[in-house]
Amino acid sequence: MPEDKHTLSKSTYVRGMQCLKSLYLHKNRPFLRDRISAEQLAKFRRGHDVGALSHELFPGGINCAPGHPSQYQKAVEKTRKLLDEKCPVIYEAAFEYDGVLIFLDILTFSEGIWNAYEVKSSLRVSEVFITDAALQYYVLKGSGLEISDFFLVHMNGGYIRQGEIVPREMFVFSKVTEEVQRRLEITKENISLANEALTLKKSPPIEPGNQCFAPYPCDFMGHCWKNLSENSIYRIGGITKERRLRLMSSISDDISQTEPSLLSAEEKMLIEVHQRGTTHVDPELRNSLQNIDSAAFASLLLIKPAVPLFEGTKPFQTIAAGISLFSEKTGNHTFIAPPGSDPRGYISDFLRNHVQPGETLIVSSADEAEVCKSLVSDAAPGCAILDLGSALKTGKIYKKGIDTEYDFLQNFSSFLPGYKPSKNSGAVMAGVNYLNAKADDEAKVLTESQKYLEDTNLGVRKLFEFLVSG
Template sequence: MRYPKKPMLSKSRFLAGEQCHLRLWYSCFNRDLATPVSPAQQAIFDTGHEVGELATRLYSEGVLIREDHLHHEEAVQTTLKAIQDPNVRSIYEAAFLYDDVRIRVDILERLDNGQWNLIEVKSSTSVKDVHLPDVAIQYYVLQGSGLDINRAFLLLINNQYVYDGNNIDLENLFSSFDVTEQSLSLQNEISLRIAEHKEMLRAPNAPIIQPSRHCNNPYSCDFWDYCTKDMPEHWVLNLYGISQNKLDELTGMNIQNIGEIPDSYHLTELQGRMKRCVINDNEFISRRLDAQLMNVEYPIHFLDFETVNPAIPCYANTRPYQIIPFQWSDHILYKDGTLEHKEYLCDDDKDPREDFARTLLDALKKKGTIFIYTIYEKGIVIRLAEHFPQFRNDLLLIPNRFKDLCAIIRNNFYHPGFHGSFSLKSVLPTLVPDMDYEKLAIQEGNQASFEFLRMIDPSTPLEEKDRIKKELLIYCSYDTLAMVEIRDELIRRF
């Protein structure tokens, strides 16, 4: 099908095209095929905006170009006026158009000699490969627009900065990286790639590209659900830990279904087990599973933490992206079969870590196996021990009692319904169909972090805070109840 209107490229479309031509095609012509942005994704975007807004405060006497992307031509005109006004020292969200590519520059800084610095703000803590074409295409458009550029910088978050609890020190929160040379060296490449993208968009039909690993690298593609809707239930990409080489080989052999992989094709032990379960439509139970689940000391704890790692630190003596635990849930199973539930959730705008550690020690006491799901909790406990000398010895005893239920399942059990994933969200509905995260208002950890930050925000209305608190408590307790039920179900199966 030929589309009548020539699409305009933008920086984000260019980067989409660098990841996958089909992604660029859909971004231009079939935007409605994208999966709607989830609250957790929106929280990531919001963080980016917050970081970008803070960064502008480092560049004074600036003006913000307010016209949105639907009014790009007007935004370009407003930018030109700002450039012509010598009193404007910095321009935020400066708009340009060259070679049919629209860009918005986070910050343009005017120098006394009439040149400009290009500053791209990222909420990352290190320069990544994908940042270089991101800056280089802006450099290309600015140069093409006739702007005299001095240097190009990436302004990133400095994760060594320690917040004093009073004022965010912007000079220390951000680190600047000069990427002028890299941007210059990419200019020819950028020009060629733009031409390539335009040519692809002139074709009568969308390019044929199979979804694969590239769909999540460097960014998760928002057309994933659409592109994979017709893939077989037991798709080779679901094979646990499958390498890109093997995926390419299997694609070359025209094999998409795990069940079609020939016996002669080498797979790891776990991948082979998955394949056999798919072909025979049965589950795998190792003889060792019994001992792994039953060799326990009572009372048995089923423990889960929720954490937050804000880009801009909230609490004194914490760094950007430092992991802060704010909630735990513990289901306690006694030898007589009684199940007790204990929990902690910080619902105040204060550093939750001390209360978290104290209440956790009180709940776990000194006895009993502690089931966790992945070893994430271990790192948190160790960091708490480093931070609170008064709890150190007791906290350091806790990881000795941990048993990782996820690793136990991965090593000893498989069901085709897992579809290659051992996450709690994949394992639970297969083993305990009555329990499903779909029923919950909060369904995953990132969403819990985002909701926690909303709950403790003083500007959130009280009613909303209460609602979030209830949902957080339900979500975390569901995780630990899920572990209780999964262990029970596995015990029933041997």
């Protein structure tokens, strides 16, 4: 069997295009990597469901996916054999060229032409998907396979599930043949650059910047950003990340060196609060909180399945699967729908039973506020909704340690010294774990979900009390 000689794959190539230092560290210093973030884990798991369903677009194909990295070469040979036999549909077709190994999601042969399909668990085509498709096209062509058309297959945001999923309606085909053909030369150059970076003795001298966040949050942030100065403008977490990065690159990284005329009045105020170690609460926000007659506090367990699980829902629709509620009138209650069931009716009934008309429902994120809005209009008419999480994210509430990028629980811990939520206890992770609960870990997942809901609910209440008493 020929030896596997590849140095790059789709994911390492895309990583290198984002930052060559990230590629170098990934290959040579993997132990420096941060723990996988909840968002990335969610995307990975989402991709799994969507990939399996996409096979129904072209049923009856032969799968070349290797069971283990040691079988990569076997997968390439199996694909080659299927090409020779003009197999009509191949899943995970494996190709290797110029030191790059790729697995194409679906390859079809019909009426003498080959077409390529790459499936994305996303509502739209993005630049990084075209970069990825261009690499695949380069490898397919270099391997001697002439592709007639290359399609990116993604989710149709307007699709509404009625009965069984209809893959032909749930997926959209975007033809990117011309774009990937135009990028052949630049792809070749990019591969050379990536390979050069990998031969270096030390990681390339690349400073932290915008590239650390897009198209994907880099998993070496903990390593590269650890020496960020205490005086860095990046530490002013009440300013949006984009603005902080712009200030860092165009003005100065050091707060004390930044020309005040280049900052807005609000930014100057946040810097002052940060340096003095005090707390800022927007007076209008405080006033509206103090005028609430009857408050109830809600935390929601939100799920966002890529493939619509329930009748009448769309891809990536946000749905409440659990709720913890503390009402001054009805007390403390928590409910989580049995995994696998449609939770919408349960949650509406819960609100109908526990929320009183005229109460203001206080939540911790814009997503929760959005979902509550549609639920209470039916189940508890006359309720107002107030989102404290967004106030933390927009600098209306600010204290050193808060960051617009953090989850509510992480930010809330700034107000409660000693409170340390675990790294994977955020809203996204709680939803992902619930969605992926299996019979053997369901009890554990439900216990953790309940803890997440009750911790968040307590956080919202404590924050509210602090803000009102201020």
